[in-house]
Amino acid sequence: MAPPRANRPLLEVRDLRVEFPTRRGTLVAVDGVSFHIDPGEVLGVVGESGAGKSLTGTAIIGLLEPPGRIAAGEILLEGRRIDNLPYEAMRRIRGREIGAVFQDPLTSLNPLYTIGRQLIETVSTHLDLSPAEARERAIRLLQEVGIPGAEHRIDHYPHQFSGGMRQRVVIALALCANPRLIVADEPTTALDVSIQAQIISLLKRLCREHGAAVMLVTHDMGVIAETADRVAVMYAGRIVEIGPVGDVIREARHPYTAGLMGSIPKIGRHEERLAQIDGAMPRLNEIPRGCAFNPRCPQAFERCRQERPRPVAAGRSIVACWLYDGAAPTRATTEMANE
Amino acid sequence: MIAFIIQRLLQSILVMVAVAFVAFSLFAYVGDPVAIMLGVDFNETDKARMIAELGLDRPFYVQFANFVGNAIQGNFGLSYRLARPVDQLIFERLPATLELSFLAAILALIVGVPMGVYTGLKRDSWLSRIFLTVSLIGVSLPTFLIGILLILVFSVMLNWLPSFGRGQVVPIGWWTTGLLTISGLKALILPSITLGLFQMTLIMRLVRSEMLEVLRTDYIKFARARGLTNRAVNFGHALKNTLVPVITITGLQLGAIIAFAISTETVFQWPGMGQLFIQSVTFADVPVMAAYLCLMAFFFVVINLIVDLLYYAVDPRLRVDRGVAGGHAG
Numbered sequence: 067m068a069p070p071r072a073n074r075p076l077l078e079v080r081d082l083r084v085e086f087p088t089r090r091g092t093l094v095a096v097d098g099v100s101f102h103i104d105p106g107e108v109l110g111v112v113g114e115s116g117a118g119k120s121l122t123g124t125a126i127i128g129l130l131e132p133p134g135r136i137a138a139g140e141i142l143l144e145g146r147r148i149d150n151l152p153y154e155a156m157r158r159i160r161g162r163e164i165g166a167v168f169q170d171p172l173t174s175l176n177p178l179y180t181i182g183r184q185l186i187e188t189v190s191t192h193l194d195l196s197p198a199e200a201r202e203r204a205i206r207l208l209q210e211v212g213i214p215g216a217e218h219r220i221d222h223y224p225h226q227f228s229g230g231m232r233q234r235v236v237i238a239l240a241l242c243a244n245p246r247l248i249v250a251d252e253p254t255t256a257l258d259v260s261i262q263a264q265i266i267s268l269l270k271r272l273c274r275e276h277g278a279a280v281m282l283v284t285h286d287m288g289v290i291a292e293t294a295d296r297v298a299v300m301y302a303g304r305i306v307e308i309g310p311v312g313d314v315i316r317e318a319r320h321p322y323t324a325g326l327m328g329s330i331p332k333i334g335r336h337e338e339r340l341a342q343i344d345g346a347m348p349r350l351n352e353i354p355r356g357c358a359f360n361p362r363c364p365q366a367f368e369r370c371r372q373e374r375p376r377p378v379a380a381g382r383s384i385v386a387c388w389l390y391d392g393a394a395p396t397r398a399t400t401e402m403a404n405e
Numbered sequence: 406m407i408a409f410i411i412q413r414l415l416q417s418i419l420v421m422v423a424v425a426f427v428a429f430s431l432f433a434y435v436g437d438p439v440a441i442m443l444g445v446d447f448n449e450t451d452k453a454r455m456i457a458e459l460g461l462d463r464p465f466y467v468q469f470a471n472f473v474g475n476a477i478q479g480n481f482g483l484s485y486r487l488a489r490p491v492d493q494l495i496f497e498r499l500p501a502t503l504e505l506s507f508l509a510a511i512l513a514l515i516v517g518v519p520m521g522v523y524t525g526l527k528r529d530s531w532l533s534r535i536f537l538t539v540s541l542i543g544v545s546l547p548t549f550l551i552g553i554l555l556i557l558v559f560s561v562m563l564n565w566l567p568s569f570g571r572g573q574v575v576p577i578g579w580w581t582t583g584l585l586t587i588s589g590l591k592a593l594i595l596p597s598i599t600l601g602l603f604q605m606t607l608i609m610r611l612v613r614s615e616m617l618e619v620l621r622t623d624y625i626k627f628a629r630a631r632g633l634t635n636r637a638v639n640f641g642h643a644l645k646n647t648l649v650p651v652i653t654i655t656g657l658q659l660g661a662i663i664a665f666a667i668s669t670e671t672v673f674q675w676p677g678m679g680q681l682f683i684q685s686v687t688f689a690d691v692p693v694m695a696a697y698l699c700l701m702a703f704f705f706v707v708i709n710l711i712v713d714l715l716y717y718a719v720d721p722r723l724r725v726d727r728g729v730a731g732g733h734a735g
Contacts (some may be wrong), residue, residue: 127630161632173623176642188631223721239631
C-alpha cells in the first residue's frame with residue numbers, strides 16, 4: 067500500500083554532489099544524485115559498499131566530516147533549502163525534523179550515561195517540557211519500541227542491554243521529537259539475523275504511527291523488498307535506477323539492477339550457483355568515462371563508453387541507461403517491446 | 406565493590422612491605438651505623454654494647470619486624486646528622502612540600518584541562534598552534550632551568566616575587582601554612598609554576614589527544630545527529646569520556662610531583678622534604694632516607710587507591726553488578 071502522493075515532497079535532493087579534496091585530486095563520492103521522499107514514504111537506497119548511499123544520508127543530516135563537502139546541488143526539506151544552513155540552524159533541524167538511526171547500536175550510545183539521561187536530554191533539547199514530562203515521554207518511547215519494564219530499565223546503562231535492545235533504544239532516540247523524516251543508515255547490519263526482522267518491522271510500524279518518512283540505507287535487498295515503497299539503486303556515487311519497489315525487483319531495467327537481483331538466492335529454486343556480476347565497483351579515482359557501469363555491463367555499447375546516460379522515464383521507474391533513452395539502438399527497443 | 410577495595414588494600418600492603426624491605430636494606434648497605442655513631446675512637450666493649458642496644462645482633466627477620474613495627478607508628482629512629490627523631494624532622498617539612506605540590510597540581514589541572522579541550526576542539530585555530538608550541542617548550546625544558554629563568558625575570562629583573570623560601574608562615578596545630586599571608590602566597594607562585602608546568606603541558610596534550618579520539622566515535626556523531634547543542638556534545642558527552650585516562654595520569658603525576666619536588670625545592674631553597682632528602686643523601690643519613698622512601702611509597706599507594714575508586718565514580722561499566730548485565734546480554 068503506497069501512501070497517497072502529496073502535493074509537495076517532504077525531502078527533495080537535486081543534483082547532489084559530495085566531494086573529498088585529497089592531495090591527489092578531488093574524489094567525487096556522490097555525483098549528481100536526485101530523488102525525493104514523500105511524507106510518510108519509505109525510500110530504500112541500495113548499493114554496494116562505497117556506492118555513496120551512506121554519504122548521501124550523512125549529507126542530508128548535515129554531518130559530512132571535513133574535508134568532505136557538498137560541492138553542488140541542493141537539499142530541500144518541505145521546500146526549504148537546508149544544505150546551506152548555518153550550523154546552529156541545522157542543529158535545530160537534526161533530531162527535531164530529521165531523526166537518524168546509525169548502523170552499530172553498540173557504539174551509538176554514550177557508555178557513561180543511562181539511556182534515560184540520553185533520551186531526556188534529547189527530548190528537552192527539542193521540546194519545551196518539564197523534567198518530569200520529559201521523563202514520562204522517555205518511558206513512553208521505550209515502551210513503544212518494546213523495551214520490557216521501561217520504567218525500571220530507563221535508569222540502566224547501555225552496556226546492560228543486548229544489541230537488539232540497544233537498537234530499539236536508538237530508534238526511540240531518533241523518534242524523541244517526532245521528526246518528519248528518519249535517515250536510517252544500515253540499521254540492521256550489525257545485528258543478528260534473527261533480530262534484524264524484528265527491528266525492521268518495528269522501525270516500519272513506528273514510522274507509520276508517527277507519520278515519519280524513512281530513508282532506509284542498506285545493502286540488503288531483502289530488507290528493501292519488505293519495507294520500502296520505492297527504491298533507489300546506487301552505483302559509484304550515482305543513482306542508476308529509482309522506482310516503485312515491486313517494479314524494480316520484478317522487472318529491473320538497468321543492467322546493474324538486473325545483476326543485483328539475479329544475485330539474490332531464491333527459495334524453492336535449485337540453482338547450481340548464484341549469478342554474479344563480474345568485476346568490482348570502480349574506486350572513486352578510477353570511475354570510467356560515460357556510464358560508470360560500462361566495463362562490467364554485458365549490454366554496453368559504444369555510446370556507454372563515451373557519454374554519461376541521463377535519467378529517463380521507463381515505465382514507472384527512472385533509469386540512467388542508454389538502453390532506455392530515445393536514441394538507443396534497436397536491440398534495447400525490441401527487448402522493451404517484448405515485455 | 407567491597408571485594409575490590411579489600412583486594413586493592415591487600416595489594417597496597419604488599420607494596421608497602423616491599424618498599425619497607427628496600428628501606429630497611431639501606432641500613433645494611435649504606436655505611437655502618439655503628440661506626441658512624443661511635444666515631445674514630447672506640448673500644449670493642451663499646452662497640453658490642455652499642456650493637457646490642459641497637460638490636461643488630463638479633464636475627465635478620467626480627468630486626469625487619471622491629472623496623473616495620475616502628476615504621477607503622479611513625480618511628481624511624483634518630484637522624485644521624487641532626488640527632489633528632491626522624492618523624493619530627495619529616496613532619497616539620499611535610500606541610501611545605503604538600504602545599505607546594507598540591508598547588509602545582511591544581512594549577513596544572515585548571516590550566517591544562519581547558520587548554521587541552523580548546524586545542525582538541527579548535528584544531529586549526531592559531532591559538533591552538535601557539536598552545537601546542539609553548540607546550541613543547543614546557544615538556545622539553547628541564548624543571549631547574551625553568552625555575553632559574555623565572556627567578557631571573559620575576560625576582561632579579563622585575564623584583565616582583567621572592568626568589569627563595571616560604572615567606573611568612575602561620576602554624577595551625579602542627580601544620581604550617583603559607584596560604585594565609587601575602588608573603589607566603591607570593592613565595593608560592595614561582596615554585597608552583599615551576600613544578601606544575603611540566604604536568605600542565607602533559608595534561609593538556611593528553612586531554613587534547615583523548616578529545617580528538619572521542620570526537621571521532623559513533624556516539625558523538627549520534628549525539629550531533631540528535632541535534633544536541635555543541636556545548637552538550639563537547640562538554641557533556643566528549644569531555645566526560647576523556648576523564649578516565651586523565652584521572653589516571655593526573656593521579657600518577659600527583660605522586661610524581663610530590664616525589665620530584667626535590668629539584669624545585671633546591672632551586673627555590675624551599676624548606677620541604679625534598680631539600681631534607683638531598684641534605685640527608687649528602688651525609689648518608691640513612692634513617693631520614695629510609696623514612697622518606699617509605700613516605701613517598703605511601704603517598705603513591707594512597708593516590709593509586711583513590712584513582713581506582715574514581716574510576717568507579719566515572720565509568721558505570723565497572724560498577725555494575727555482573728549478574729544483571731549477564732541476564733540481559735545476548
